[in-house]
Amino acid sequence: MDGVTLSFGWRVAILGFASLQLLLLAAAIARQGPNALANRLLTAVLVVLAGVVTPYTIGFAGAYDAWRWLTFAPFALPLALPPLLFAYTHALVRGRLPDRFGLHLAPPVMQLGYFLVCFALPLDVKWDWYTGGHRGVVSPAFDLALLGSLGLYAAASLRLLAVYRRDLVQARSDDDRFATGWLTRVIVALVAVLALYAGFTLWDWLSGGIDFFQETGLYLSLVAIGLYLGVEGWRHATLRFPVLDRSAPDPVPAEPTVAPDWVAVAAGFDARLREAGWAREPDLSLPVLARRLGTNTGRLSRAINLGLGVNFSAWINGVRAEAVAAALEAGSTADLLALAYDAGFSSKASFNRAFQVRFGLAPSRYRRGVSDPDFSPPLPEMRRVPG
Numbered sequence: 001m002d003g004v005t006l007s008f009g010w011r012v013a014i015l016g017f018a019s020l021q022l023l024l025l026a027a028a029i030a031r032q033g034p035n036a037l038a039n040r041l042l043t044a045v046l047v048v049l050a051g052v053v054t055p056y057t058i059g060f061a062g063a064y065d066a067w068r069w070l071t072f073a074p075f076a077l078p079l080a081l082p083p084l085l086f087a088y089t090h091a092l093v094r095g096r097l098p099d100r101f102g103l104h105l106a107p108p109v110m111q112l113g114y115f116l117v118c119f120a121l122p123l124d125v126k127w128d129w130y131t132g133g134h135r136g137v138v139s140p141a142f143d144l145a146l147l148g149s150l151g152l153y154a155a156a157s158l159r160l161l162a163v164y165r166r167d168l169v170q171a172r173s174d175d176d177r178f179a180t181g182w183l184t185r186v187i188v189a190l191v192a193v194l195a196l197y198a199g200f201t202l203w204d205w206l207s208g209g210i211d212f213f214q215e216t217g218l219y220l221s222l223v224a225i226g227l228y229l230g231v232e233g234w235r236h237a238t239l240r241f242p243v244l245d246r247s248a249p250d251p252v253p254a255e256p257t258v259a260p261d262w263v264a265v266a267a268g269f270d271a272r273l274r275e276a277g278w279a280r281e282p283d284l285s286l287p288v289l290a291r292r293l294g295t296n297t298g299r300l301s302r303a304i305n306l307g308l309g310v311n312f313s314a315w316i317n318g319v320r321a322e323a324v325a326a327a328l329e330a331g332s333t334a335d336l337l338a339l340a341y342d343a344g345f346s347s348k349a350s351f352n353r354a355f356q357v358r359f360g361l362a363p364s365r366y367r368r369g370v371s372d373p374d375f376s377p378p379l380p381e382m383r384r385v386p387g
Helices: 010-030 036-061 078-094 106-119 123-171 182-207 213-235 262-276 286-293 297-308 312-329 336-343 348-359 363-370
Strands: none
Touching: 010 036, 010 213, 036 078, 036 213, 078 106, 078 123, 078 182, 106 123, 123 182, 123 286, 123 297, 123 312, 182 213, 262 286, 262 297, 262 312, 286 297, 297 312, 312 336, 312 348, 312 363, 336 348, 336 363, 348 363
């Protein structure tokens, strides 16, 4: 091995620089206070990704040829990625780690233990095992375990997001800020990693083996996904996601013998909401409103669902849309977005969607219509929103 020199080509430069950026982003995210648990988990994801890329970065440079003792150095633990990404999502929406999270980490811990044992072997024994049993049996087993893990955790994350969305529209009026954006993109990243590994694994099996250089696309794609997660994760590090933990439901008193008239109950709640102007608060939630109305979340939720035929988010955003429509009918010349924010909407997208649902028209078209003397404002019943 004497005379072997390291080579710093474009692959080493790109992967090395990207790995450094991943570690810098991890350090920045770890320092953010809000969502502390979730931020630490995302930090771990970025560090693991940097570790996964490291053997290929130094391999392209010729480090394994120069120092063969680096074989089995435990840089890469890809089996840690799926449970950590799932735990990050879980921590955002539930405020805690998944149940029995230690068991989730058992596969990557076993992978780490395997590499540490192999790394400690004498060089000749280590190399014989690497070129024999490891390549032929253990490495394919790790590949299969990773693909299975990615698939299972992607499915679990999708189920978690579906439940969170369903719960969120029943408890928050600004649900679109949380359910349809960042969490969805995290799961898309998890699915993208699954697709990448599946594609390159299939290529490896069908072709009889691919080398480091043929795997360049895989690792460039991984660092690109990692950088995206890092940048967006840093941007969302201070966004407090509403924690809707089903482990501690709001107590619901026993129902009376005669069922309440939910339409009348809902009408009373609706009248008080409008009179007090509470819908103008962008982050109005079911528990907050229930306390103000002197009731519990269970009774309020039933009144909304059974008495109005909609969920909490649709009710509050419908009232906000009506406030904007009333301002337009009164001749307001203010910007539509300013009216929306004043009514309590937190984004242009949620405003446009809610207004369209409530009136069957886009806000801009409604404004043009009210200037027509023959215009008759459509006042349909609030539509049921699946959830």
